[in-house]
Amino acid sequence: MGQTENKTPFLDGALTPVLERLEEQRLFIKRKYFNPLTALFIIGGIFLVMFLTKQEAKWLLAPMILFFLGGLVTVALAQKPLSEYKNAYKNEIIKGLIDRIHPGLSYNPALCIPESRFMASGLFLRTPDRYRGEDMVSGMVGKTQLNFSEIRAQYKTETTDSKGNRHTQWHDIFRGIFIIADFNKPFKTRTLVLPDTAEKIFGSLFGNTLQKWNKGRGDLIKLENVDFEKEFVVYGQDQVESRYILTPDLMERILNFRHKTGKPVHISFLDNSMFVALTQTKDLFEPSMGHSLLDTAPLESYYEILKLVIGIVEDFNLNTRIWGKE
Amino acid sequence: MPALLLIGILVFFFVIIPIIIYNGLIHKRNMVDNAFASIDAMLKKRYDLIPNLVNTVKTYMTHEKETLTKITELRTKALANRDPDTQAKVDQEMTGLMRSIMVAVENYPQLKANENFMQLQASLNNIEEQIAAARRAYNAAVTTYNTAIQIFPNSVIAGMKHFTPRELFVIPAEERQNVDVGKLFNS
Numbered sequence: 001m002g003q004t005e006n007k008t009p010f011l012d013g014a015l016t017p018v019l020e021r022l023e024e025q026r027l028f029i030k031r032k033y034f035n036p037l038t039a040l041f042i043i044g045g046i047f048l049v050m051f052l053t054k055q056e057a058k059w060l061l062a063p064m065i066l067f068f069l070g071g072l073v074t075v076a077l078a079q080k081p082l083s084e085y086k087n088a089y090k091n092e093i094i095k096g097l098i099d100r101i102h103p104g105l106s107y108n109p110a111l112c113i114p115e116s117r118f119m120a121s122g123l124f125l126r127t128p129d130r131y132r133g134e135d136m137v138s139g140m141v142g143k144t145q146l147n148f149s150e151i152r153a154q155y156k157t158e159t160t161d162s163k164g165n166r167h168t169q170w171h172d173i174f175r176g177i178f179i180i181a182d183f184n185k186p187f188k189t190r191t192l193v194l195p196d197t198a199e200k201i202f203g204s205l206f207g208n209t210l211q212k213w214n215k216g217r218g219d220l221i222k223l224e225n226v227d228f229e230k231e232f233v234v235y236g237q238d239q240v241e242s243r244y245i246l247t248p249d250l251m252e253r254i255l256n257f258r259h260k261t262g263k264p265v266h267i268s269f270l271d272n273s274m275f276v277a278l279t280q281t282k283d284l285f286e287p288s289m290g291h292s293l294l295d296t297a298p299l300e301s302y303y304e305i306l307k308l309v310i311g312i313v314e315d316f317n318l319n320t321r322i323w324g325k326e
Numbered sequence: 327m328p329a330l331l332l333i334g335i336l337v338f339f340f341v342i343i344p345i346i347i348y349n350g351l352i353h354k355r356n357m358v359d360n361a362f363a364s365i366d367a368m369l370k371k372r373y374d375l376i377p378n379l380v381n382t383v384k385t386y387m388t389h390e391k392e393t394l395t396k397i398t399e400l401r402t403k404a405l406a407n408r409d410p411d412t413q414a415k416v417d418q419e420m421t422g423l424m425r426s427i428m429v430a431v432e433n434y435p436q437l438k439a440n441e442n443f444m445q446l447q448a449s450l451n452n453i454e455e456q457i458a459a460a461r462r463a464y465n466a467a468v469t470t471y472n473t474a475i476q477i478f479p480n481s482v483i484a485g486m487k488h489f490t491p492r493e494l495f496v497i498p499a500e501e502r503q504n505v506d507v508g509k510l511f512n513s
Contacts, residue, residue: 222470223462224462239361239463240361243460247458322447324449324452
């Protein structure tokens with residue numbers, strides 16, 4: 001038996017023709033705009049070094065202006081092909097991945113979950129100073145309406161240094177995928193399931209006291225699943241209803257999901273819906289100019305993330321509708 | 327001055343702290359009573375649905391007459407005697423019987439397709455979930471209360487004021503494990 005060097009192509013090569021076509025487009029953009037731009041930078045750098053060593057203005061002014069203008073024109077010219085390339089990547093490849101996982105979901109790269117819904121979830125208390133998002137996916141998965149998109153919500157702080165200069169710094173409130181799914185049971189109050197930082201840092205006794213002080217979020221709900229209690233802290237407005245939502249079965253499912261993602265998970269139950277905030281550390285579903293599209297590693301990770309998110313309906317058993325909610 | 331300070335300290339330790347502890351215990355005991363009341367309310371809801379259910383299924387279900395009669399009897403018993411002990415016992419028995427009825431429904435396709443029955447079934451499922459949640463809420467409140475009256479120095483106040491530990495609501499074993507449908511069919 002001979003050893004097979006090549007691993008099976010991603011998704012059995014279903015996307016290969018599109019990937020090859022887009023790879024040509026990428027190489028074209030790189031050749032026509034990125035390479036000249038790099039060359040300009042290098043030559044500009046040489047002139048700068050000459051100026052610094054010889055201290056003569058002729059090495060700086062005229063050439064620098066020329067290079068600056070040249071750079072500007074190249075960047076301006078590159079905008080259109082770049083955005084065409086990005087659109088094609090999203091509409092053909094990312095959409096292709098979504099269709100593979102669950103046909104019939106709609107995808108709009110420019111839209112996102114609105115800020116009002118994000119804030120209504122009650123998961124994050126601070127109002128963002130900057131709210132952006134993209135890559136909205138929505139549709140029905142079985143009986144469950146599912147919407148999700150990438151979101152980045154940030155707040156800013158301003159500091160003034162000793163010279164009186166102001167510095168603005170941006171901090172993430174949330175960055176990742178924000179999901180809204182229709183829940184399978186009817187309910188009236190709000191329940192929050194948050195990562196348990198207090199208990200992890202301060203231990204259960206002192207951590208519990210800290211959790212109780214957090215009154216704005218509702219009453220602390222102590223649940224009987226020890227592993228769940230270690231990972232999450234639950235706040236609710238009604239002790240019984242929170243437990244009606246968080247059955248022993250759903251707690252197990254949430255725990256499994258948390259282990260599968262390996263990242264912090266925030267969940268809230270409100271308005272008969274389930275809101276899930278899945279933290280990510282980088283921008284998703286974006287093509288990279290620097291790497292070949294035929295290397296499918298980033299695409300495979302996007303595919304896994306999409307599978308995880310769309311799989312929420314299955315993972316949380318949301319299509320089981322035996323409790324009087326259609 | 328030191329005498330005043332001493333009195334202050336004594337008042338703090340022998341009056342103020344006991345009052346705080348006592349109030350805390352009362353609060354926790356009320357939470358237990360409140361949690362029990364919510365189980366009671368949910369059980370009542372279930373009993374309200376039973377006559378409706380029995381009427382709907384009895385025309386179809388020929389082999390389960392006995393179970394249906396038993397359910398009706400239990401309901402009458404539970405409504406007549408509302409003390410916690412009876413409620414807990416009846417609830418346990420009732421949960422088992424309801425479960426076997428719902429499994430037996432599989433043998434009656436006509437009944438399964440009956441819209442009235444489907445609605446009833448959804449309501450019952452929902453109430454069962456709510457009862458389970460109320461039981462868990464009650465047990466959580468009882469555990470908090472029992473711990474509170476057993477730890478020192480609360481135990482001293484609890485002893486003096488006759489705070490007694492409460493029993494946990496027994497969660498039926500079959501509720502903790504998956505239902506063995508095959509077994510239910512064969513019995």
